[in-house]
Amino acid sequence: MKRLLIIEDDQGLAAILSRRMARHGFECQLSHDASDALLTARHFQPSHILLDMKLAKDNGLNLIVPLRNLLPKTMMVLLTGYASIATAVEAMRLGANNYLAKPVDTHTLLAALDVNKDAMQGETKSDEQDDLPLNPKRLEWEHIQQVLSANQGNVSETARQLGMHRRTLQRKLLKKPVSSLSN
Template sequence: MNEKRLLIVDDDEIFLNRLGRSMTRKGFTPTLAGNVAEGKRQAQTAAPDYAIVDLRLQDGNGLEVVEAIRAVNKHASIVMLTGYGNIASAVAAVKAGAIDYLAKPANVEDIVNALLADKGTPPPPPENPMSADRVRWEHIQRIYELCDHNISETARRLNMHRRTLQRIMAKRSPQ
């Protein structure tokens, strides 16, 4: 039987260990890394076939790890995880070489399905698509990032009062 080498990179140690144990039960052989530097080092030595990488890590961006994995294994299946999901970062992750992008908390079944999905077929449509409020939130977040986190400039570009924008952004993201 082929060994399913998996690299998991996340700076949340509890989540990292729990996901590692779950993926072992699913038949993977995980290697764990807690930061970008360790993730890049493990990518070089382990040459994983699969990877689960957190987008925002304490010492940098998970996209650096994706690029390091792609350098040693062009065919690796890489899933990006993040607690800060937005469309702009999802596009960046896919351009860097990730095959899927999941928001935390993602369940293990969703992660395994994404890792093992046939690369030639598009994923099925989501059972619970984003609400109109969530799409609006994503758009505002994208513009905010493009404006280098300048609230006044974001409000101007969205043709919105700055205080209104601040109130919207102070709330939790809609589901």
Template structure:
């Protein structure tokens, strides 16, 4: 998260950061503070909803999957409390269906992890119909495939046979993939 830039945030630079990865969210908070935002960090849906109720932020970066629920609930509550708020959904498990749901609930963009502070600022401040520029270092297709397999594997309680069945793969092929290191 390098190359800090001071940005024009308007009269209210409040920023709600919601992510259950404490290391990531604290690093992001410091980086966003250097760019002029006033971040408030929460690590759960319950804390985020309480923060939205007491002081809805002008900007928000919300992780999709949290330990106690879905970040989409926070997006919806923020949009109801402050319709002019600009929220982006940030997730390691991108899917078209959740991206559409996030936008319908009031999110202005949807980014896949790993996204750096510059990508997040661009998404938060993007206005009009033009698309933001593509990320400098997007995940490779191999990495996205590997992340998806890992997610399904975890959702199946690390059961290789069940994961293989759900992914329509041969069990031995899946075992070979799981034995390898993650691609860069």
């Protein structure tokens, strides 16, 4: 059996990921902070690791080397809501096998974890509903929400970081797009 350690501080997302991966034959363990992650990894000996880049006040990048030293053959995927080329390069340099931006669907996650296609054949209709791709406007809205949250709701600072006018940002915040591709 494949063993997956999910290191994610968002407990709701961690539970969803665990359920989805369990449907594909993974035995899952959850860790919600950096200090617990290494201990759990040592005891659980996972074959695969999903590591969130932002763990409360910690940075998941700092866990890659110790996890890689502890489990050199483990398939490690870094997940982030703050994707950038610089962090992707850094994650790979430190030893991550793959790097994915949130939100991520099950197919993409399984591919990143290097799971064979036979495991992907067993999906149910509910999996397909969970995995509807997000439209570009919804992805933009989600990204804006993450940046806004990181700025503790400061709209002016968020607009500056996103390179847009404050009023444009306010208009975009008022329009929450639907999550599927249908427009």
